[in-house]
Amino acid sequence: MVTRGFTGRRPPEATRERLPPGQYLTEDFPVLQLGPTPRIDLDRWRFTLREGSRPLKTWTWAEFEALPRTTWSGDIHCVTKWSKFDTAWEGVSFDDILAAAGIAAPTGFLLAEGYDDYTTNLPVADLAGAKAMVATRYAGAPITPDHGGPARLLVPHLYFWKSAKWVKGLRFTQRDEAGFWELRGYHMYGDPWREQRFTGD
């Protein structure tokens, strides 16, 4: 349906090609979160892999920082419609985390869990093969608390609500269990290029 009188402020062609449907480019770094920014003490920070409720492996901050590092640069897309281009992240890839734990993924799905009790569900296939990391640095500096520091998940090919902030662990699940937003009507998978914002999109 054409909106009477709307012409729009089209971004340049090169920008439009990089924008998934319904997104617009921002130069800022907006924030989406459901509550206050949690206060996390690095001395008490832990990152834990679990299968169901059973812990498989836990790292302290110093141990986690000693794992092999990965970098990734590219575009990120938030379900609230902003996209940001050429963001630069550094952290530990999902593959390296599993390798350091000495395990293969025990199931095909997991829930990323945050220190704010946030959860979000992901297929293991969308993390493995250098597709995701637990990031600890953004643009060359430690990630600030409002952007999910000290550590956040980074799964840049999905809407950014999948990149759980203040991540404290990954819990492998037998089936694809809905996380916080997914229980509240957001899409189970969240591919920005297919505009999978809400259930049924």
Next chain:
Amino acid sequence: MIEPDARPLAWQRATILAITPVTPRVRSYRLGVAFDRPAHAGQHVDLRLTAPDGYQAQRSYSIASAPDDSGTIELLIEGLSDGEVSVFFEEVAAVGDEIELRGPIGGSFVWVPEDGGPLLLVGGGSGIVPLLAMLRHRAAAAPDVRSLLIYSVREGAEAIAREELLDRARDEPGFDLMLNVTREGGGRRLDAALMAEALDRLGTPRHVYACGSNAFVEAASNLLLDAGLAPGTIRTERFGG
């Protein structure tokens, strides 16, 4: 938590029924639209504008009206300099126009009467909009729930629904208002003393909702944590900017 609805959220047409100025930069848009699912105070809609060549822009706007069966909703849209969608509303949209939207959206920043209180609402600028829906709903459906609104604006003239809020504070026994002006005579930003006064007047809130720009919500929620409130009681909505 409100019941999730597994049905797809379809785009639908809404007609602009009335446009009313509210402040120098904010207008009220009354839209005729029937949702296929219940709405809750605090939710928003997504609007989609389409140009003749198919180019589209989408943005989110909170619903200012309380959930009711009038078949209409109220949006309050602030015109931002250079804003693609808000300036279209400010300069082009007219009564009788059809706008595509879908909703209601949002399952976290929501208050239902069964949630009860005391209720602490903290709004900055246009961040008042979803809080207004909560206050309107509270007055109609749960007037016994005690509530306090801290509403921070740069200048008094920018306060959305100022008369309504002052009237409510005067007429509704369970509602208390703290209007805070940051840039006029003796104005100050939200600070620990102001938060302490609010908590003193209200008591410890069971639910806190903070809404506004990123910077406002970050500052407000940090003050709330400093004041000793439990993180799990505080819900936030960030409009951007």
